[in-house]
Amino acid sequence: QVQLVQSGAEVKAPGVSLKVSCKASGYTFTAHFIHWVRQAPGQGLEWMGRINCKNGDTDYAQQFQGRVTMTRDTSINTAYMELNRLTSDDTVTYYCAREILVVGSTAYDMWGQGTLVTVSS
Amino acid sequence: EILMTQSPATLSVSPGVRATLSCRASQSVSSKSAWYQQKPGQAPRLLIYDASTRATGIPARFSGSGSGTEFTLTISSLQPEDFAVYYCQQYANWPLTFGGGTKVEIK
Numbered sequence: 001q002v003q004l005v006q007s008g009a010e011v012k013a014p015g016v017s018l019k020v021s022c023k024a025s026g027y028t029f030t031a032h033f034i035h036w037v038r039q040a041p042g043q044g045l046e047w048m049g050r051i052n053c054k055n056g057d058t059d060y061a062q063q064f065q066g067r068v069t070m071t072r073d074t075s076i077n078t079a080y081m082e083l084n085r086l087t088s089d090d091t092v093t094y095y096c097a098r099e100i101l102v103v104g105s106t107a108y109d110m111w112g113q114g115t116l117v118t119v120s121s
Numbered sequence: 122e123i124l125m126t127q128s129p130a131t132l133s134v135s136p137g138v139r140a141t142l143s144c145r146a147s148q149s150v151s152s153k154s155a156w157y158q159q160k161p162g163q164a165p166r167l168l169i170y171d172a173s174t175r176a177t178g179i180p181a182r183f184s185g186s187g188s189g190t191e192f193t194l195t196i197s198s199l200q201p202e203d204f205a206v207y208y209c210q211q212y213a214n215w216p217l218t219f220g221g222g223t224k225v226e227i228k
Binding site for chain 1 (some may be wrong): 210
């Protein structure tokens with residue numbers, strides 16, 4: 001079954017780090033980019049960045065530069081998103097999404113189920 | 122950063138009726154746009170990419186059109202399962218950006 005399965009919900013204290021995993025199955029992991037998108041409660045979608053699962057190259061949104069790190073482990077078909085120095089504004093649902101395999105297109109044809117992160121003291 | 126503006130914010134329609142959703146980009150994105158559907162508690166689902174190409178498994182009642190700065194998602198005859206929030210996205214320029222969404226609700 002082709003799917004992305006994310007790690008479970010977390011509660012974090014302000015100032016600490018978060019690491020969310022995204023395990024892929026049913027397809028060739030290294031053939032696609034994985035993007036991370038987040039969504040505040042009742043709000044729209046915000047792109048955070050992407051990782052090339054073949055070579056590990058990354059692109060990050062400017063507002064997260066210096067605070068986010070995206071990695072992958074090809075031995076277990078899993079991508080990771082680590083976000084540092086959490087604040088209450090980081091209380092959102094984080095999604096991983098697979099980039100479609102169409103030349104010139106960066107749409108997402110598969111999404112993880114989402115990971116709700118609550119930042120609270 | 123390219124701003125994607127969706128209208129209307131809420132669309133109240135009856136089942137069986139045609140729905141037209143709009144998305145405007147702050148600068149040209151050519152055909153590099155997509156539409157997603159999101160239901161409460163679920164991840165978004167890809168409907169349309171490259172402005173007008175239906176994604177795998179998407180019913181023919183969903184169609185996309187437009188290029189440059191103006192894009193439209195049309196649902197030819199709304200089914201009960203189509204009531205949801207719809208987002209447009211551009212991927213012509215970094216950072217990738219999404220519109221604020223249009224909620225399609227039952228009238």
